[in-house]
């Protein structure tokens with residue numbers, strides 16, 4: 015069965031042929047590609063062709079695909095059964111390893127669930143339960159999963175009047191989420207002034223990674239910490255992408271912040287479905303069964319998922335001999351990879367390749383249009399005419415890399431990831447260079 019046939023079948027039985035819209039290769043003028051196995055740095059498609067993978071399941075696979083250390087633990091885990099619906103020791107190991115090693119003051123308790131979406135949804139409910147207030151502030155350009163109160167965009171015209179960004183989200187839900195612009199302290203002040211005592215939480219991706227990469231000023235984040243504290247509003251850091259990615263301690267630990275609630279996902283499950291919220295004892299004790307905020311899950315803290323998560327973050331936490339911190343080593347390797355891509359773009363591999371710049375931080379990188387300078391706000395990019403950047407340039411970039419056996423995130427607003435497997439394979443940069451320049 016070739017790729018095209020499989021996609022035709024998929025179109026017959028799944029809406030749009032997919033289970034998540036970002037997989038659909040919209041705007042790329044080609045059918046989404048079927049992959050059926052993966053190992054280390056490579057994804058293998060159904061026809062047996064291998065691709066270097068920089069999408070890495072949108073982030074969770076920080077060790078690369080199917081590392082032996084995890085496969086073995088998972089196989090052993092399977093032999094013990096894979097769901098008990100009882101308390102079990104696996105989440106205890108993962109939970110205590112995290113809390114003992116992230117070293118974030120006041121973050122003392124954690125609860126596991128099944129996805130980043132669930133984590134944010136629960137964090138929002140918890141914040142409302144704790145503060146007994148209703149309103150939530152979020153930012154244009156940040157993504158927090160697909161729960162109703164997060165699928166909201168700024169309304170046109172009347173100030174603070176939000177609207178659903180998805181059909182099916184009731185107006186009544188939309189009106190309780192206020193959408194503001196990143197980096198705009200004045201409008202946040204105004205908003206707090208107007209709704210003094212009704213804002214339960216302000217949620218942000220401390221490093222926004224869902225409209226491309228939009229690094230914020232640390233002063234802006236400090237400002238958010240101060241203004242929320244002043245108004246007894248809880249500050250939620252959505253670290254679903256950045257947790258265990260920008261450092262073991264996530265963004266919060268690395269840059270020394272103290273949000274009230276942290277949401278985790280992606281790497282915390284090592285590629286199996288896990289989400290989590292972590293906070294102070296006082297806040298977390300509002301959760302059922304000891305508190306009045308209900309939150310539950312049949313498969314929460316699934317033993318296999320706990321094993322994959324624990325093994326993944328333990329591996330990343332372990333020092334690498336003389337060289338020390340794996341995150342710093344991975345960051346160095348990311349710089350090598352990015353500089354290779356930068357040179358390649360300069361060699362004119364496709365029309366207008368010089369229109370791309372690469373923004374990179376830690377083990378993340380994003381291809382973005384040069385005319386956008388250094389992005390902080392999502393709108394500066396989204397204002398570019400769709401036809402110019404989105405359709406022509408990104409499609410050319412994606413196609414050009416794809417033809418060379420390199421798979422990047424199939425959407426111009428998604429970032430790319432590097433993994434420890436790219437460090438462990440000492441020939442990786444060399445192999446990548448050969449692919450880029452077409453040698454063999």
Ligand SMILES: *Cc1c(COP(=O)(O)O)cnc(C)c1O
Pocket residue numbers: 128129130131132134157158159160219224252253254255279280289
């Ligand atoms: C991916 C992501 C989510 C949603 O997580 P899912 O596991 O896809 O539900 C939420 N917030 C951020 C910042 C994310 O990157």
